[in-house]
Amino acid sequence: MAFYRGEEGSVKFDDAGSSAAAITSTRSWSLTLDKAVLETTALQDNYAGKIGSIISGSGSAEILYTASSADETAAFVDHINTVDDQGTALFELYLNSTKKIVFDAVVTSAEFTATIGEIEVITVNFETNGSITTTL
Amino acid sequence: MAVANRNTIRGIVESRLATELADDPALPVVFHNMAYTPTLGSSWVQCLLSFGAGEYLTHGATTSASNRVVGVVVVNVFTPLGLGPGANYTIAKRIRDLYNRVIVSGVYFDAPIGPEVLASASPEGYFQTQVRVTFEFIEEL
Numbered sequence: 001m002a003f004y005r006g007e008e009g010s011v012k013f014d015d016a017g018s019s020a021a022a023i024t025s026t027r028s029w030s031l032t033l034d035k036a037v038l039e040t041t042a043l044q045d046n047y048a049g050k051i052g053s054i055i056s057g058s059g060s061a062e063i064l065y066t067a068s069s070a071d072e073t074a075a076f077v078d079h080i081n082t083v084d085d086q087g088t089a090l091f092e093l094y095l096n097s098t099k100k101i102v103f104d105a106v107v108t109s110a111e112f113t114a115t116i117g118e119i120e121v122i123t124v125n126f127e128t129n130g131s132i133t134t135t136l
Numbered sequence: 137m138a139v140a141n142r143n144t145i146r147g148i149v150e151s152r153l154a155t156e157l158a159d160d161p162a163l164p165v166v167f168h169n170m171a172y173t174p175t176l177g178s179s180w181v182q183c184l185l186s187f188g189a190g191e192y193l194t195h196g197a198t199t200s201a202s203n204r205v206v207g208v209v210v211v212n213v214f215t216p217l218g219l220g221p222g223a224n225y226t227i228a229k230r231i232r233d234l235y236n237r238v239i240v241s242g243v244y245f246d247a248p249i250g251p252e253v254l255a256s257a258s259p260e261g262y263f264q265t266q267v268r269v270t271f272e273f274i275e276e277l
Contacts (some may be wrong), residue, residue, distance in 0.1 A: 010195045012197065025194045025202065064194060064202075119193070119204075 008096040010132065011061050015075040017088035017104060020030070024053055025066050027121070029093050031059035031101060057103060057128035059093070063119040065112075067111040080110040087129030103132040146185055148241050149209055153183050156234050163227065174214065176261050179227060182212040193274065204273040207259060209235065211269075213251060214262035225251060225263050235269040246270045
């Protein structure tokens with residue numbers, strides 16, 4: 001049985017939606033997948049009935065600001081400032097070197113922080129668009 | 137660009153102090169593991185640098201990853217007994233000004249602590265204060 005620690009994770013991204021590249025200095029990422037529930041309970045049923053429906057996801061990634069223009073880091077940080085965003089940016093969230101969750105997403109917010117005595121952090125929040133592929 | 141070699145970091149810290157104290161009015165300064173016999177009645181400075189904890193900073197294993205490493209510079213300032221604290225504090229100010237919130241070659245120095253008066257000087261026969269400066273640097277793997 002294998003366990004994994006957070007430092008084995010990573011984030012890849014491509015604003016063009018084709019070939020994801022590593023993001024520099026990521027500190028954390030998180031993703032929550034949700035499934036809508038539809039009520040199927042009929043009159044005279046004794047128990048509630050439900051079925052699963054639309055699947056969606058939202059999450060965030062924290063990176064330490066390095067002013068890097070390498071890879072897709074700059075595009076990732078600045079993607080919130082993309083107008084007419086069609087939600088086709090490609091995200092790959094890695095749990096280790098091979099296990100990952102892949103989806104297209106819209107960047108919904110980015111929080112830039114500069115706190116005295118601390119390394120500057122940018123938190124990028126996103127919501128998935130379309131299918132989500134898990135390789136777990 | 138950050139640096140990871142501990143001797144490089146030590147060199148940055150110590151050379152900064154040595155250069156300052158070589159200027160007029162010059163003062164003897166000694167570092168870890170150096171023999172020195174002070175002259176009673178004259179001022180001198182002792183600089184002791186130690187590295188502390190490291191912590192994960194970014195994703196990644198042994199490559200393309202970063203750690204944050206902290207350390208502390210303890211500077212003991214010795215001045216003659218019986219002359220008040222003024223001369224001592226003057227030296228301490230020179231030391232504080234050297235490191236106070238300074239960023240040098242990827243080493244981030246914090247706001248200094250002190251000069252704090254030590255009740256019992258070590259070695260005896262001096263008025264002793266201590267200035268401490270914590271610092272950190274990023275170790276890139």
